[in-house]
Every structure is written in structure tokens, then in C-alpha cells.
Amino acid sequence: MERVVFTLNGTSIAAADLLLGAAGLALLLLVSIAWNLASRARMGRQEALASVERQREMFRAMEEISRQNAGLNGSVRSVAEVLGSRQADLARLVADRLDAVGTRVGAGLEASGKTAGDHLAKLNERLAVIDAAQARVAALTQEVVGLKDILANKQARGAFGQGRLEAIIRDGLPASAFEFQYTLSNNTRPDCVVRLPGDPRVMVIDAKFPLEAFTALRGAMSEEARKQASARVRADVSKHVRDIAERYFLAGETQDIAILFVPSESLYADLHEFFEDIIQKAHKSRIIIVSPSLLMMAVQVMQAIVRDARVREEAHVIQAEVRRLIEEVERLQTRVTKLDSHFKIAQEDVDQIITSAGKIARRGTRIDRMDFETPLPEISEGSFDKAAE
Incomplete structure (x- = not known):
């Protein structure tokens, strides 16, 4: 019969049961330790792989940084060259602008000097006028004082x-x-x-x-x-x-x-x-x-x-002069009437000359156009005679 070591909840536990339980517990501990060791080894391998991957990523990043640094150096050199050329252009442009500004300033100063000279000349003229006016005012003051003395x-x-x-x-x-x-x-x-x-x-x-x-x-x-x-x-x-x-x-x-x-x-x-x-x-x-x-x-x-x-x-003298004036007016009227008749005759002659000239012009136009189908108007000799007269 097996030796009962202790009783638990009414169940008798023998020494063999304890040994079996201890053996199972030890086995369980060993399994757990082995599992932990396997897990740690697996995690170590994963960490090593991750470290290797991180190193690879670091190398790739460093290569990328090196490549970008090389590109940046090229860009910096290009920018430096561009800045150098731009600085030269800017210096040349500034020099040109300064020359232009200097020219304009010189011209402006010259014009200002000329204008100032003209203004000074006009100012001198006005000052001379003011001096003359002041002299006249002083003379007028003396005259007013003299007038006051006269009135006194x-x-x-x-x-x-x-x-x-x-x-x-x-x-x-x-x-x-x-x-x-x-x-x-x-x-x-x-x-x-x-x-x-x-x-x-x-x-x-x-x-x-x-x-x-x-x-x-x-x-x-x-x-x-x-x-x-x-x-x-x-x-x-x-x-x-x-x-x-x-x-x-x-x-x-x-x-x-x-x-x-x-x-x-x-x-x-x-x-x-x-x-x-x-x-x-x-x-x-x-x-x-x-x-x-x-x-x-x-x-x-x-x-x-x-x-x-x-x-x-002087009424009788005026009447005599008026009578003479009337006679002159009547004489003038007679002469104007004669002159008017001469003008009328001259106007008739001018009208006839204009008519003859119009006929001659029309005949010349038809001859120039070779238009001989319609009979040409005849120009009488009397027209030429009148025109000649």
C-alpha cells in the first residue's frame, strides 16, 4: 500500500503522486525554457535580419544622400555661375544706369543753372522795377507832403x-x-x-x-x-x-x-x-x-x-456848304450812272466771250474723243468778232 503524504479536499495524495507531479512540472518547465530559448533565438535572428535590412537601408540612404549631394554641388556650381553672370550683368546695368543718371543729372543741373540764371536776371529786372516804383512812391510821398503843405x-x-x-x-x-x-x-x-x-x-x-x-x-x-x-x-x-x-x-x-x-x-x-x-x-x-x-x-x-x-x-455858311455838297452829290450821281452803263456794256461783251469759249471747249472735247457722228455746232464769225472786240 502506497504512503499517503497529505489529503486535499478529501483526496489522498501519495508520494508517488507527488513525484509524478514534480516530474511533470519539471518537464513542463523544461518545455517552457526550451520554448523561450527557441523564441529568443528566433527573435535574435529576426533582429539580426532587421539590423541587416536597416544597414542596407542606411547604405541606400547614404548613397542617395551622396548622389543628391553631388547633384546639389552641381546645382550650386550652376547657380554660382548664373549668379556670377547675373552679377556682371547687374554691375554693367548699374554702371549704365549710373552713367545715364549722371548724364541726366548733369543736364538737369545745367538746365537748372540756366533757369536759375534766367530767374535771377528776371529777379534783377523786377528788383529794378521795384526800385523804380519805390523811387516813384518816395517821390509821390514827397508830392503828398507838398500837397498837404499846400492845403495847409x-x-x-x-x-x-x-x-x-x-x-x-x-x-x-x-x-x-x-x-x-x-x-x-x-x-x-x-x-x-x-x-x-x-x-x-x-x-x-x-x-x-x-x-x-x-x-x-x-x-x-x-x-x-x-x-x-x-x-x-x-x-x-x-x-x-x-x-x-x-x-x-x-x-x-x-x-x-x-x-x-x-x-x-x-x-x-x-x-x-x-x-x-x-x-x-x-x-x-x-x-x-x-x-x-x-x-x-x-x-x-x-x-x-x-x-x-x-x-x-454860321447858319448861312452851313447852308452854302450844304448846297455845294448837294451839287457835288448830283454830279457824282450822273457820273455813277454813266459808269453803270459802261459796266452793263462790258458785262454783255463778257457774256458773249464766255459763250464762245464754251462752244470752242465743247468742239475741242468732241475732236479729242473722235466723235464726228453728231454734227459739230457752228461758230459764227460774229462770235469771234465779238470776242475779239
Whole structure:
């Protein structure tokens, strides 16, 4: 009977069973070890094959890299050659461009220098003109200062007004129609008298005008000073109007109206704007206050009156000249009529010559075309005779 070693779950396990189990386990271990060794050997062979394959792939990659490196070296050499040629072309192109730019810059600088020279010459001319204008302005300033001095002096101001009056009168009226510094029967001497046709009386024109009051009025800085200057203007102008009325109105010797000449448009405008009462007083005293423009209009009216009077005086001479003119016109009409008849005769002759020339031209055309089927028009001798005439 076999020896029971131990019991497991009610089963008795003997020593022989243990030995058999140990032998089976050992066998199983040996099989497993052998399997592992075989697997490791197989894996080693696969790894060796893979390593050899990797080395082959590495060699092929290295060969490919070498081949690509050789191609790259060739490409680099080609690129270097191309870059060298391109660099030479670029250098040549840059040199050409620089030469062209230098030429253009030189031409531009030369043109700019010429233009600058022209501009400087024109600038010098303009500076010369400006210098001349400045000299004229300086001279005008001196003249204005002189005019101010003239206007500040009563006698010089009177001479200035007298000069403007004489210029206007002399330009508009004939010498027989006016006289300056004429002496009246009361031994007064107005600045100018004008003789109107058909009237022995003279018209008096006075060119003196009080200016100090207007100067004070324009320079007034306060209302009180302005009132005082206005009162002075009214007093001075009113006194001058009374003096003209008392001195220059003489029955049978002077006209019923007199003219007070103001040699400044601005003073005349100030009178009408601020001193209407003085204008009305002067009108009531039969004195007309005029500015240079109004005096020129009055002179033009006087000139028309003088012209009409001279036309009436020379009416018989004008009628005789008109009769002579009519005779000349009639003589001209007769001569024009004769000339017209000569033109009509000449026109008829020209028409006949044109007709003969047309017939000759048609005959020459038919001869040139050898067209003898239709009879040629006959040209009468009278046509040639007329043409010859």
C-alpha cells in the first residue's frame, strides 16, 4: 500500500503522486525554457535580419544622400555661375544706369543753372522795377507832403483850387468863352468868369474854399470837439457864401447865379451829407456849390450852348456848304450812272466771250474723243468778232 503524504479536499495524495507531479512540472518547465530559448533565438535572428535590412537601408540612404549631394554641388556650381553672370550683368546695368543718371543729372543741373540764371536776371529786372516804383512812391510821398503843405497854406490852397478850375475850364470851353482873374466894375476879381452866347453878362466862378474847419472836424476826437468844428464849418462856409453874394452879383454885369467850386469830391460829399442846411442857404442865395465832376458836367452844358450859338451864327455858311455838297452829290450821281452803263456794256461783251469759249471747249472735247457722228455746232464769225472786240 502506497504512503499517503497529505489529503486535499478529501483526496489522498501519495508520494508517488507527488513525484509524478514534480516530474511533470519539471518537464513542463523544461518545455517552457526550451520554448523561450527557441523564441529568443528566433527573435535574435529576426533582429539580426532587421539590423541587416536597416544597414542596407542606411547604405541606400547614404548613397542617395551622396548622389543628391553631388547633384546639389552641381546645382550650386550652376547657380554660382548664373549668379556670377547675373552679377556682371547687374554691375554693367548699374554702371549704365549710373552713367545715364549722371548724364541726366548733369543736364538737369545745367538746365537748372540756366533757369536759375534766367530767374535771377528776371529777379534783377523786377528788383529794378521795384526800385523804380519805390523811387516813384518816395517821390509821390514827397508830392503828398507838398500837397498837404499846400492845403495847409491858404494862398497855396487857393492856387491849387485855381489850378484845378483852370484845367477843367480850359479843357472844355474855347478861349473866347472864359477869362481868369477878370475885374468887375466894383474892383473885385473873381477867379473865373464865363461868357454865354447871346448874353452880355458873365457867370462868376469862385475857387476859394475854407478848409481849416473841415480839417478840425475830421481830427475831432470827442463829441464836444466835433460840435465845435461843425459850428465852425457852418460859420466859415456861410460867411464865404455871403461874401460871394455881396461881391459878385452886379445888375446887368453878372448872371443871377454864381458857382462856388469845391476842389475835392470828399469835401463836397461831406457838405451834402452833414451840412444840408448850408447847401439850402447857398441855393437861396443863388450860389451853386459844385465838385470837380459837377463842374465838368456844367462845362459840357456850356460847351453845347456855345456850339449851338456858333451853329446859329454860321447858319448861312452851313447852308452854302450844304448846297455845294448837294451839287457835288448830283454830279457824282450822273457820273455813277454813266459808269453803270459802261459796266452793263462790258458785262454783255463778257457774256458773249464766255459763250464762245464754251462752244470752242465743247468742239475741242468732241475732236479729242473722235466723235464726228453728231454734227459739230457752228461758230459764227460774229462770235469771234465779238470776242475779239
